[in-house]
Amino acid sequence: MKLYTSPRQDGFYMPAEFAPHDGCLMIWPSRPGSWGKDPGQARLAFTKIIEAIAESERVYLIAGDPSAKNALQKQIAEGAVVLLELPVNDAWARDTGPTFVTNGSQVRGIDWEFNAWGGAFDGLYADYQEDDALAQAFCRYLGIECYDAHPFVLEGGAIHSDGEGTLLITEECLLSAGRNPALTKAQIEEKLKEYLSAEKVIWLPYGIYCDETNGHVDNICAFTATAEVVLAWTDDENDPQYARSAANYRVLSNALDAKGRAFKIIKLPLPSVPVTVTKEEAEQIVCAPGEAPREEGERLAASYVNFYIANKAVIVPQFGDENDGRALSILKDLFPDRKIVPVFTRSVLVGGGNIHCITQQIPKGGAHGIG
Numbered sequence: 001m002k003l004y005t006s007p008r009q010d011g012f013y014m015p016a017e018f019a020p021h022d023g024c025l026m027i028w029p030s031r032p033g034s035w036g037k038d039p040g041q042a043r044l045a046f047t048k049i050i051e052a053i054a055e056s057e058r059v060y061l062i063a064g065d066p067s068a069k070n071a072l073q074k075q076i077a078e079g080a081v082v083l084l085e086l087p088v089n090d091a092w093a094r095d096t097g098p099t100f101v102t103n104g105s106q107v108r109g110i111d112w113e114f115n116a117w118g119g120a121f122d123g124l125y126a127d128y129q130e131d132d133a134l135a136q137a138f139c140r141y142l143g144i145e146c147y148d149a150h151p152f153v154l155e156g157g158a159i160h161s162d163g164e165g166t167l168l169i170t171e172e173c174l175l176s177a178g179r180n181p182a183l184t185k186a187q188i189e190e191k192l193k194e195y196l197s198a199e200k201v202i203w204l205p206y207g208i209y210c211d212e213t214n215g216h217v218d219n220i221c222a223f224t225a226t227a228e229v230v231l232a233w234t235d236d237e238n239d240p241q242y243a244r245s246a247a248n249y250r251v252l253s254n255a256l257d258a259k260g261r262a263f264k265i266i267k268l269p270l271p272s273v274p275v276t277v278t279k280e281e282a283e284q285i286v287c288a289p290g291e292a293p294r295e296e297g298e299r300l301a302a303s304y305v306n307f308y309i310a311n312k313a314v315i316v317p318q319f320g321d322e323n324d325g326r327a328l329s330i331l332k333d334l335f336p337d338r339k340i341v342p343v344f345t346r347s348v349l350v351g352g353g354n355i356h357c358i359t360q361q362i363p364k365g366g367a368h369g370i371g
Contacts, residue, residue, distance in 0.1 A: 002136065003108070003147045006194045012101040012108055013197035016163030016223055017309045020364040021057045022107070024310070025098075025138060026050060027091040027358070028063035033125055033291050034090055034351040036284030041347035046091075047071045049308070049315055049355055052341040054080035056312035060138075060362075062086050062093075086137050087130040092353060094218070095155035097360040098135040098146060101196070107365035109146040110195055111135035112154040117213050118178025119153075124212060124352070126290050142362075152191050153179040157216035157357055159192070162223045165199035165258030167192060170207045172215030179214075200258035204251055206244035208232060211301035218356045219303045221248060224266070224334045227257050232303045233267035241270060268304050268330055271321035275302040281350050294350065306354035307331065308361075313339040317354045319346060 007013065026049075029035040029042045036042075050059050050072060059081045061068060068083060075081035088096070095117075098109030114132040116123035139146035160168040173179075174188055183191070189201045207215020220232045229252065233245050252263050282294040304327035307316045314335050318324045324342065332340045348354050 001145045002111075003145050005147070007101045007108070007110065007147060008194050008197045011103045013103075013165075014099065014101050014159075014161040014163070015363045016161055016226075017361055018223070018225065019163050021311050021361045022364045023058040023060055023362040024053050024308075025060050025093045025360040025362065026062070027088055027093045027096075028061060028065055028068045029091040029351065030065055031090045031125075032286035033288055034285075035347075036281075036350075037286055038284065042351055043067060043071065045343060045345050045348050046358065048343045049345075049358070050081060051075065052313055052315045052343070053308065053310045053359070056310050058082060060084060062088055062138075084141060086134060086141065088134055089125065089128050089131040091351075092131075092357055093360045094157045094353075094357045095213075096131040096134045097156065098139055099156050099159070099196075100361070100363050101147075102363050102365050105365060107363060108144055109135055109139040109142075111139070111146050111148050111150065113150045113152060114155065115153050115178070117155065118176065121178030122176075122214070123178060124291070125288065127288070147195065149191075149195055152195075155213070155216065156360055157213060157218040157353070159196065160217050160222055161196060161198065162226050162257065164226055165197070167196060167198040167201045168204065168217050168221055168223070168229070169201060170204045170215045170217050170220065172206050173213065173217065174203075176214040198258070200256075202251065202255050202257075204248045206247060208301040208303050209239075209241045209244060210299045212352060216357075219301055219306050219354070220245070221252070222305050222307070222356075227259070227261040228264040228266070228334075230266045230268040230305055230330070230334070232270055232305045234270045239274075266330060266334065269323045269326055270304070271302050271319045272323045273321060275300045275319055275321075275346070275349060277350060285350075300349050302349055303354070304331075306356040308355045308359045309335070309338070313341050315341045315343055315355050317345040317349070318342045319349070320344065
Protein backbone atom coordinates (compact mmCIF):
# COMPACT_ATOMS: atom_id res chain seq x y z
CA MET A 1 0.00 0.00 0.00
CA LYS A 2 1.26 3.49 -0.87
CA LEU A 3 1.67 5.88 2.03
CA TYR A 4 1.50 9.64 1.60
CA THR A 5 2.53 10.55 5.13
CA SER A 6 6.25 10.59 5.99
CA PRO A 7 8.41 8.26 8.07
CA ARG A 8 9.20 11.06 10.52
CA GLN A 9 5.48 11.69 11.05
CA ASP A 10 4.94 7.97 11.68
CA GLY A 11 7.97 7.35 13.90
CA PHE A 12 10.08 5.43 11.35
CA TYR A 13 13.81 5.94 10.72
CA MET A 14 16.60 4.53 8.54
CA PRO A 15 18.78 2.20 10.62
CA ALA A 16 22.51 1.76 10.09
CA GLU A 17 23.69 -0.91 7.70
CA PHE A 18 25.61 -2.55 10.54
CA ALA A 19 22.33 -3.08 12.45
CA PRO A 20 20.63 -6.53 12.14
CA HIS A 21 19.08 -7.45 8.78
CA ASP A 22 16.14 -9.61 7.81
CA GLY A 23 17.46 -9.94 4.28
CA CYS A 24 19.01 -8.38 1.20
CA LEU A 25 17.61 -7.44 -2.21
CA MET A 26 19.68 -8.14 -5.34
CA ILE A 27 19.01 -8.30 -9.09
CA TRP A 28 20.68 -10.71 -11.55
CA PRO A 29 22.78 -8.85 -14.18
CA SER A 30 21.54 -8.99 -17.78
CA ARG A 31 21.41 -5.56 -19.47
CA PRO A 32 24.04 -5.51 -22.27
CA GLY A 33 24.66 -1.79 -21.75
CA SER A 34 26.11 -2.55 -18.30
CA TRP A 35 27.19 -6.20 -18.41
CA GLY A 36 28.19 -6.69 -22.03
CA LYS A 37 27.40 -9.23 -24.70
CA ASP A 38 28.54 -11.98 -22.32
CA PRO A 39 27.64 -11.24 -18.68
CA GLY A 40 29.36 -14.40 -17.48
CA GLN A 41 32.10 -12.69 -15.45
CA ALA A 42 29.62 -10.35 -13.80
CA ARG A 43 27.35 -13.27 -12.95
CA LEU A 44 30.26 -15.13 -11.41
CA ALA A 45 31.01 -12.13 -9.16
CA PHE A 46 27.33 -11.76 -8.26
CA THR A 47 27.19 -15.47 -7.38
CA LYS A 48 30.13 -15.19 -4.99
CA ILE A 49 28.60 -12.10 -3.36
CA ILE A 50 25.19 -13.78 -3.00
CA GLU A 51 26.75 -16.91 -1.51
CA ALA A 52 28.60 -14.85 1.09
CA ILE A 53 25.54 -12.81 2.08
CA ALA A 54 23.23 -15.83 2.14
CA GLU A 55 25.30 -17.43 4.91
CA SER A 56 23.74 -15.01 7.40
CA GLU A 57 20.68 -13.41 5.79
CA ARG A 58 18.17 -14.32 3.10
CA VAL A 59 18.80 -12.92 -0.37
CA TYR A 60 15.77 -11.95 -2.46
CA LEU A 61 17.08 -12.25 -5.99
CA ILE A 62 15.13 -10.80 -8.91
CA ALA A 63 16.02 -12.96 -11.90
CA GLY A 64 14.24 -13.96 -15.07
CA ASP A 65 17.26 -15.72 -16.57
CA PRO A 66 17.63 -19.47 -15.75
CA SER A 67 21.37 -19.01 -15.19
CA ALA A 68 20.62 -17.64 -11.71
CA LYS A 69 18.84 -20.83 -10.66
CA ASN A 70 21.68 -22.92 -12.04
CA ALA A 71 24.35 -20.89 -10.23
CA LEU A 72 22.64 -20.92 -6.83
CA GLN A 73 20.94 -24.30 -6.65
CA LYS A 74 22.17 -25.11 -3.13
CA GLN A 75 21.18 -21.75 -1.61
CA ILE A 76 17.77 -21.84 -3.31
CA ALA A 77 17.09 -25.36 -2.10
CA GLU A 78 17.96 -24.33 1.46
CA GLY A 79 15.74 -21.23 1.30
CA ALA A 80 18.72 -18.91 1.75
CA VAL A 81 18.06 -17.42 -1.70
CA VAL A 82 14.54 -16.68 -2.92
CA LEU A 83 14.11 -16.17 -6.65
CA LEU A 84 11.36 -13.86 -7.87
CA GLU A 85 10.46 -12.26 -11.17
CA LEU A 86 9.70 -8.54 -11.25
CA PRO A 87 10.18 -6.16 -14.20
CA VAL A 88 13.56 -4.39 -14.07
CA ASN A 89 15.82 -2.53 -16.46
CA ASP A 90 19.13 -3.18 -14.70
CA ALA A 91 20.73 -4.69 -11.60
CA TRP A 92 21.44 -1.70 -9.33
CA ALA A 93 19.28 -2.77 -6.38
CA ARG A 94 20.72 -0.14 -4.04
CA ASP A 95 19.43 2.65 -6.25
CA THR A 96 16.23 1.19 -7.70
CA GLY A 97 14.94 -0.86 -4.79
CA PRO A 98 13.26 0.66 -1.73
CA THR A 99 15.14 2.37 1.07
CA PHE A 100 13.87 0.63 4.19
CA VAL A 101 12.89 2.28 7.45
CA THR A 102 11.72 0.83 10.76
CA ASN A 103 10.04 1.85 14.00
CA GLY A 104 11.63 -1.04 15.86
CA SER A 105 8.75 -3.45 15.37
CA GLN A 106 7.76 -2.93 11.72
CA VAL A 107 9.56 -2.30 8.42
CA ARG A 108 8.36 -0.03 5.62
CA GLY A 109 9.88 1.03 2.30
CA ILE A 110 10.50 4.39 0.65
CA ASP A 111 9.96 4.79 -3.08
CA TRP A 112 12.14 7.65 -4.33
CA GLU A 113 11.89 8.79 -7.93
CA PHE A 114 14.60 7.10 -9.99
CA ASN A 115 15.76 8.75 -13.23
CA ALA A 116 18.93 6.75 -14.01
CA TRP A 117 21.25 9.19 -12.20
CA GLY A 118 20.26 12.36 -14.00
CA GLY A 119 17.35 11.87 -16.40
CA ALA A 120 17.48 13.91 -19.62
CA PHE A 121 20.32 16.05 -18.23
CA ASP A 122 23.01 13.38 -17.70
CA GLY A 123 21.24 10.08 -17.03
CA LEU A 124 23.03 6.86 -17.95
CA TYR A 125 20.21 5.07 -19.75
CA ALA A 126 16.93 6.25 -21.22
CA ASP A 127 14.68 3.27 -20.44
CA TYR A 128 14.31 3.23 -16.65
CA GLN A 129 10.55 3.09 -16.08
CA GLU A 130 10.63 -0.47 -14.71
CA ASP A 131 13.48 0.45 -12.36
CA ASP A 132 11.49 3.45 -11.11
CA ALA A 133 8.52 1.15 -10.39
CA LEU A 134 10.59 -1.50 -8.59
CA ALA A 135 10.44 -0.09 -5.05
CA GLN A 136 6.65 -0.26 -4.89
CA ALA A 137 6.61 -3.66 -6.61
CA PHE A 138 9.08 -5.22 -4.18
CA CYS A 139 7.27 -3.80 -1.17
CA ARG A 140 4.05 -5.36 -2.48
CA TYR A 141 5.89 -8.67 -2.79
CA LEU A 142 7.07 -8.42 0.83
CA GLY A 143 3.59 -7.35 1.95
CA ILE A 144 4.81 -4.10 3.55
CA GLU A 145 3.68 -0.50 3.21
CA CYS A 146 5.71 1.94 1.12
CA TYR A 147 6.06 5.72 1.30
CA ASP A 148 5.75 7.49 -2.05
CA ALA A 149 8.46 10.18 -2.14
CA HIS A 150 7.92 11.16 -5.80
CA PRO A 151 8.86 13.52 -7.38
CA PHE A 152 11.97 13.72 -5.16
CA VAL A 153 14.86 12.09 -7.05
CA LEU A 154 17.25 10.06 -4.92
CA GLU A 155 19.17 6.78 -5.03
CA GLY A 156 20.05 4.52 -2.14
CA GLY A 157 23.76 4.86 -2.91
CA ALA A 158 23.53 8.60 -2.25
CA ILE A 159 22.80 8.19 1.49
CA HIS A 160 24.42 6.55 4.50
CA SER A 161 22.77 6.55 7.94
CA ASP A 162 24.24 5.79 11.37
CA GLY A 163 20.78 4.83 12.67
CA GLU A 164 21.04 7.49 15.36
CA GLY A 165 20.01 10.55 13.40
CA THR A 166 23.13 11.28 11.32
CA LEU A 167 23.17 11.15 7.54
CA LEU A 168 26.14 11.27 5.14
CA ILE A 169 25.63 12.64 1.61
CA THR A 170 27.67 14.52 -1.00
CA GLU A 171 27.04 17.93 -2.50
CA GLU A 172 28.33 16.67 -5.83
CA CYS A 173 25.47 14.18 -6.04
CA LEU A 174 22.54 15.74 -4.19
CA LEU A 175 23.02 19.15 -5.81
CA SER A 176 23.59 17.78 -9.33
CA ALA A 177 21.52 19.41 -12.06
CA GLY A 178 19.83 16.19 -13.16
CA ARG A 179 18.14 15.38 -9.87
CA ASN A 180 16.19 18.08 -8.02
CA PRO A 181 17.24 21.38 -9.63
CA ALA A 182 14.12 23.24 -8.47
CA LEU A 183 14.97 22.62 -4.79
CA THR A 184 17.45 24.57 -2.68
CA LYS A 185 20.09 22.86 -0.57
CA ALA A 186 18.02 23.58 2.54
CA GLN A 187 14.90 22.08 0.95
CA ILE A 188 16.77 18.94 -0.07
CA GLU A 189 18.11 18.57 3.46
CA GLU A 190 14.65 18.97 4.94
CA LYS A 191 13.26 16.32 2.59
CA LEU A 192 15.94 13.88 3.72
CA LYS A 193 15.24 14.62 7.37
CA GLU A 194 11.51 14.08 6.82
CA TYR A 195 11.89 10.72 5.08
CA LEU A 196 14.85 9.27 6.97
CA SER A 197 14.16 10.85 10.38
CA ALA A 198 17.63 12.38 10.35
CA GLU A 199 18.56 15.16 12.74
CA LYS A 200 21.99 16.00 11.31
CA VAL A 201 23.05 15.90 7.65
CA ILE A 202 26.77 15.92 6.89
CA TRP A 203 27.34 17.36 3.41
CA LEU A 204 30.64 16.05 2.05
CA PRO A 205 31.80 18.04 -0.98
CA TYR A 206 32.79 15.18 -3.28
CA GLY A 207 32.49 11.57 -4.27
CA ILE A 208 35.07 9.46 -6.10
CA TYR A 209 36.74 10.93 -9.17
CA CYS A 210 35.05 9.73 -12.39
CA ASP A 211 32.05 8.28 -10.55
CA GLU A 212 29.26 8.34 -13.14
CA THR A 213 26.60 8.50 -10.40
CA ASN A 214 27.70 12.13 -9.79
CA GLY A 215 29.55 11.14 -6.63
CA HIS A 216 27.48 8.72 -4.56
CA VAL A 217 28.55 8.77 -0.93
CA ASP A 218 28.66 4.96 -0.71
CA ASN A 219 31.79 4.94 -2.86
CA ILE A 220 33.70 7.54 -0.82
CA CYS A 221 32.62 7.31 2.83
CA ALA A 222 30.68 4.86 5.00
CA PHE A 223 29.72 4.35 8.63
CA THR A 224 31.42 1.37 10.25
CA ALA A 225 30.06 2.12 13.74
CA THR A 226 28.42 5.07 15.47
CA ALA A 227 30.68 8.14 15.15
CA GLU A 228 33.12 6.10 13.03
CA VAL A 229 33.63 6.25 9.25
CA VAL A 230 35.98 4.99 6.59
CA LEU A 231 37.00 7.50 3.94
CA ALA A 232 38.49 6.56 0.56
CA TRP A 233 42.01 7.99 0.47
CA THR A 234 45.15 8.41 -1.61
CA ASP A 235 48.47 9.90 -0.53
CA ASP A 236 49.30 10.78 -4.14
CA GLU A 237 48.88 14.56 -4.32
CA ASN A 238 48.99 14.37 -8.13
CA ASP A 239 45.93 12.13 -8.26
CA PRO A 240 42.71 14.13 -8.85
CA GLN A 241 41.18 12.14 -6.00
CA TYR A 242 43.60 13.58 -3.44
CA ALA A 243 42.00 17.04 -3.27
CA ARG A 244 38.52 15.48 -3.16
CA SER A 245 39.32 13.16 -0.26
CA ALA A 246 41.22 15.91 1.57
CA ALA A 247 38.22 18.26 1.30
CA ASN A 248 35.95 15.56 2.70
CA TYR A 249 38.41 14.87 5.50
CA ARG A 250 38.33 18.53 6.53
CA VAL A 251 34.53 18.53 6.68
CA LEU A 252 34.42 15.33 8.73
CA SER A 253 37.18 16.56 11.06
CA ASN A 254 35.17 19.67 11.91
CA ALA A 255 31.76 17.98 12.16
CA LEU A 256 29.82 16.45 15.03
CA ASP A 257 27.16 13.79 14.60
CA ALA A 258 23.54 14.09 15.77
CA LYS A 259 24.56 13.07 19.29
CA GLY A 260 27.34 15.68 19.46
CA ARG A 261 30.19 13.20 18.94
CA ALA A 262 33.31 13.87 16.87
CA PHE A 263 34.01 11.35 14.10
CA LYS A 264 36.77 8.77 14.17
CA ILE A 265 37.97 8.82 10.55
CA ILE A 266 39.80 5.81 9.13
CA LYS A 267 41.52 6.32 5.79
CA LEU A 268 40.82 3.39 3.48
CA PRO A 269 43.33 3.38 0.61
CA LEU A 270 42.28 3.46 -3.01
CA PRO A 271 43.88 0.94 -5.38
CA SER A 272 47.52 1.95 -5.80
CA VAL A 273 47.08 2.12 -9.58
CA PRO A 274 43.90 3.61 -11.11
CA VAL A 275 41.67 0.95 -12.66
CA THR A 276 41.01 1.64 -16.34
CA VAL A 277 38.90 -0.01 -19.02
CA THR A 278 40.67 -2.45 -21.35
CA LYS A 279 40.05 -2.67 -25.08
CA GLU A 280 38.31 -6.02 -24.64
CA GLU A 281 36.03 -4.66 -21.91
CA ALA A 282 35.08 -1.64 -23.99
CA GLU A 283 34.19 -3.85 -26.94
CA GLN A 284 31.99 -6.06 -24.77
CA ILE A 285 29.54 -3.29 -23.85
CA VAL A 286 26.47 -3.03 -26.08
CA CYS A 287 25.06 0.50 -25.89
CA ALA A 288 21.48 1.46 -26.62
CA PRO A 289 20.82 4.67 -28.60
CA GLY A 290 21.91 7.72 -26.62
CA GLU A 291 24.12 5.81 -24.17
CA ALA A 292 27.79 6.68 -23.82
CA PRO A 293 30.08 3.75 -24.69
CA ARG A 294 32.94 2.56 -22.53
CA GLU A 295 36.29 3.71 -23.92
CA GLU A 296 39.66 2.01 -23.68
CA GLY A 297 41.73 3.71 -20.97
CA GLU A 298 38.71 5.27 -19.27
CA ARG A 299 39.23 5.55 -15.51
CA LEU A 300 36.75 3.69 -13.34
CA ALA A 301 35.63 4.73 -9.85
CA ALA A 302 37.32 1.86 -8.01
CA SER A 303 36.94 2.07 -4.22
CA TYR A 304 37.13 -0.42 -1.36
CA VAL A 305 34.51 1.67 0.50
CA ASN A 306 31.85 0.10 -1.72
CA PHE A 307 31.49 -2.95 0.57
CA TYR A 308 28.34 -4.55 1.98
CA ILE A 309 27.85 -5.22 5.69
CA ALA A 310 25.87 -8.46 6.12
CA ASN A 311 24.79 -9.87 9.47
CA LYS A 312 27.94 -11.95 9.90
CA ALA A 313 30.20 -10.79 7.09
CA VAL A 314 31.59 -7.80 5.24
CA ILE A 315 31.88 -8.43 1.50
CA VAL A 316 34.70 -6.31 0.05
CA PRO A 317 35.64 -5.45 -3.56
CA GLN A 318 39.03 -6.59 -4.84
CA PHE A 319 40.80 -5.33 -7.95
CA GLY A 320 44.00 -7.38 -8.20
CA ASP A 321 45.93 -4.45 -6.70
CA GLU A 322 48.60 -4.40 -4.00
CA ASN A 323 46.23 -2.43 -1.75
CA ASP A 324 43.59 -5.19 -1.81
CA GLY A 325 45.16 -6.79 1.25
CA ARG A 326 45.62 -3.47 3.08
CA ALA A 327 41.92 -2.72 2.70
CA LEU A 328 40.96 -6.16 4.00
CA SER A 329 43.25 -5.77 7.01
CA ILE A 330 41.79 -2.37 7.94
CA LEU A 331 38.22 -3.66 7.67
CA LYS A 332 39.06 -6.78 9.67
CA ASP A 333 40.14 -4.55 12.57
CA LEU A 334 36.93 -2.50 12.26
CA PHE A 335 34.62 -5.53 12.11
CA PRO A 336 36.19 -8.09 14.50
CA ASP A 337 32.91 -10.01 14.88
CA ARG A 338 32.26 -10.38 11.15
CA LYS A 339 33.98 -12.49 8.51
CA ILE A 340 35.77 -10.37 5.89
CA VAL A 341 35.01 -11.83 2.44
CA PRO A 342 37.05 -10.59 -0.54
CA VAL A 343 35.44 -10.82 -3.99
CA PHE A 344 37.15 -9.89 -7.26
CA THR A 345 34.64 -7.46 -8.76
CA ARG A 346 36.30 -5.89 -11.78
CA SER A 347 33.34 -6.96 -13.94
CA VAL A 348 30.91 -5.20 -11.58
CA LEU A 349 33.07 -2.07 -11.67
CA VAL A 350 33.10 -2.05 -15.47
CA GLY A 351 29.30 -2.31 -15.25
CA GLY A 352 29.25 0.98 -13.35
CA GLY A 353 29.35 0.23 -9.62
CA ASN A 354 30.38 -2.31 -7.04
CA ILE A 355 29.18 -4.51 -4.20
CA HIS A 356 27.24 -1.89 -2.24
CA CYS A 357 25.58 -0.67 -5.44
CA ILE A 358 24.07 -4.09 -6.22
CA THR A 359 22.78 -4.83 -2.70
CA GLN A 360 20.04 -3.30 -0.55
CA GLN A 361 19.66 -4.40 3.05
CA ILE A 362 16.25 -5.10 4.58
CA PRO A 363 16.49 -4.23 8.28
CA LYS A 364 15.12 -6.42 11.01
CA GLY A 365 11.74 -5.11 12.08
CA GLY A 366 11.67 -6.56 15.57
CA ALA A 367 10.73 -9.94 16.97
CA HIS A 368 8.44 -10.79 14.07
CA GLY A 369 10.77 -9.75 11.24
CA ILE A 370 9.43 -8.12 8.09
CA GLY A 371 5.96 -6.63 8.34
